[in-house]
Structure formats: C-alpha cells, structure tokens
Amino acid sequence: MNTPQPPTNTRIVQLREGILKKNDLLARELRADFHAKGIFVVNIVSSPGSGKTELLKETLRLLIARTPYHIAALVGDLATDNDAQRLAASGARVKQITTGTMCHLEAEMIRTSLENWDTGDLDVLFIENVGNLVCPSSYDLGENIRVVALSVTEGEDKPLKYPTIFNSADVAVITKIDIAQAVEFDRETAVRNIREIRPTISVFEVSAKSAQGMDTWLDFLIQSIEAFRDKNAHEAMHRSHEEHESTFA
Numbered sequence: 001m002n003t004p005q006p007p008t009n010t011r012i013v014q015l016r017e018g019i020l021k022k023n024d025l026l027a028r029e030l031r032a033d034f035h036a037k038g039i040f041v042v043n044i045v046s047s048p049g050s051g052k053t054e055l056l057k058e059t060l061r062l063l064i065a066r067t068p069y070h071i072a073a074l075v076g077d078l079a080t081d082n083d084a085q086r087l088a089a090s091g092a093r094v095k096q097i098t099t100g101t102m103c104h105l106e107a108e109m110i111r112t113s114l115e116n117w118d119t120g121d122l123d124v125l126f127i128e129n130v131g132n133l134v135c136p137s138s139y140d141l142g143e144n145i146r147v148v149a150l151s152v153t154e155g156e157d158k159p160l161k162y163p164t165i166f167n168s169a170d171v172a173v174i175t176k177i178d179i180a181q182a183v184e185f186d187r188e189t190a191v192r193n194i195r196e197i198r199p200t201i202s203v204f205e206v207s208a209k210s211a212q213g214m215d216t217w218l219d220f221l222i223q224s225i226e227a228f229r230d231k232n233a234h235e236a237m238h239r240s241h242e243e244h245e246s247t248f249a
C-alpha cells in the first residue's frame with residue numbers, strides 16, 4: 001500500500017524555486033510593460049512599523065506639489081485598508097492589496113491590481129510592500145528601484161541580521177531621525193552596517209514628521225525619474241529614426 005509521504009526538503013526547495021521562477025518571469029514582463037508605458041516604479045520594503053506609510057504619504061504629497069507627474073500607489077498588508085486610507089490624503093490614486101496570510105507582494109498581485117485600474121497616464125507608481133524583513137526580498141515586482149527603510153528605533157544591527165533585504169535594495173532610507181537622540185541611535189554604525197552588506201547603496205536620513213532630510217530624498221527621486229524619462233525619450237527617438245530610415249531604404 002502506498003502511504004502518503006510528507007514532502008521532503010528537496011521537494012519543498014523545488015516548489016519554492018518554481019514559485020520564484022514564475023514570479024521572476026512575470027516581473028520581467030511587468031518591467032517591460034512599465035518601461036513601454038513610461039512608468040517609473042519604486043518598491044518600498046521594511047519591517048512593520050518602520051514608517052513606510054508615513055514616508056510614502058509625505059513623498060506623495062511633496063511630489064504632487066512640486067512636479068506635474070501623475071502618481072499612484074499600491075499598498076500591501078495582511079489585513080485592513082488603513083494604509084490606503086492614510087495615503088489617499090496625499091491626493092494620489094491609491095489601491096490596497098490585502099494579502100491574507102502572505103508576508104510579501106508578488107508580481108501576479110501587482111498585475112491583477114493594475115488590470116482594472118486606469119493607469120494609462122501614470123508617470124510614477126509606488127508600491128508599499130508588506131512589512132517584513134525576509135519574504136519581500138526574493139520577490140521582484142518589476143520595479144526600477146527597491147528602497148529599504150530602517151527606522152532609528154529598530155537597532156543599528158538589523159542590516160547584519162537581515163542581509164538579504166539590504167543586499168537586494170538600491171536605496172536605504174533611515175527613518176524617524178527626529179527621535180534618533182531619544183533612542184540613542186548610532187548613525188555611523190547603522191550606515192557602516194548597511195554599507196557592509198551593500199557597499200554601493202545610496203543612504204538617506206529622513207523624518208516624515210519634522211521634514212528633516214525630505215528635500216534631499218525628493219531631489220534624488222526626481223533626478224531618478226527624470227533620468228528614466230530622458231532615457232525613454234531617447235529610445236523612442238532612436239526607434240522612430242530607425243523606422244524612418246527603413247521606410248526610405
């Protein structure tokens with residue numbers, strides 16, 4: 001008689017690799033689609049309570065005030081649409097993704113959320129990932145940049161304890177610096193630990209509450225978005241030049 005066997009470790013690893021591969025393929029399609037539509041995508045990851053929603057709310061508000069960009073945000077959480085409601089106050093288009101038991105967002109969830117949403121005129125899409133320092137690191141969402149937030153209350157050693165999420169990020173934002181002194185935050189050690197894991201990472205230090213550091217962070221974002229738009233415009237010009245040449249060849 002064949003007794004059902006519990007899955008072996010090898011089988012679990014194979015299943016996990018299969019899921020990640022499927023996500024990578026879909027993320028690649030999403031990235032190509034975002035690129036074709038000229039949408040710059042930012043994926044924000046961190047532990048719960050690091051200040052992602054507060055940072056995003058202020059970032060959206062300032063970007064809307066200072067630029068002509070059409071901006072939207074997708075926000076992931078296990079339960080509730082509290083964050084979507086907080087972000088909607090910025091004036092940006094916002095949609096909540098409720099993941100139930102999943103500790104991260106996947107490319108498939110991004111695609112489904114965008115399907116019934118008017119994104120034709122979008123310039124910038126922010127994604128607030130589910131609060132977790134482990135799961136989101138393995139799931140590409142087709143973003144241009146991945147931002148990891150680390151608040152001053154979490155401890156300077158977190159980059160060393162959760163290296164994968166710091167190693168997969170392009171940018172680190174140290175948040176809540178208005179309360180740094182009260183919690184004896186050691187900024188030199190924190191920055192050194194972040195750079196030990198990811199030497200090339202850009203590090204910003206901000207407070208969404210007091211606005212400290214927000215200008216520098218905004219300047220960086222606007223420069224990144226503009227560089228992306230210039231590259232896209234250049235590619236479009238090149239394509240139309242090639243089409244013109246082939247018509248008259």
Ligand SMILES: Nc1nc2c(ncn2[C@@H]2O[C@H](COP(=O)(O)OP(=O)(O)O)[C@@H](O)[C@H]2O)c(=O)[nH]1
Nearest residue numbers: 048049050051052053054131176179207208209
């Ligand atoms: N003092 C201070 N508190 C903050 C700041 N940003 C967020 N918080 C607080 O930290 C808590 C968690 O913030 P939230 O944005 O919900 O974090 P998330 O779970 O990462 O989205 C809330 O009580 C916020 O009011 C900040 O810049 N300074």
Ligand SMILES: [Mg+2]
Nearest residue numbers: 052053083128
């Ligand atoms: Mg949040």
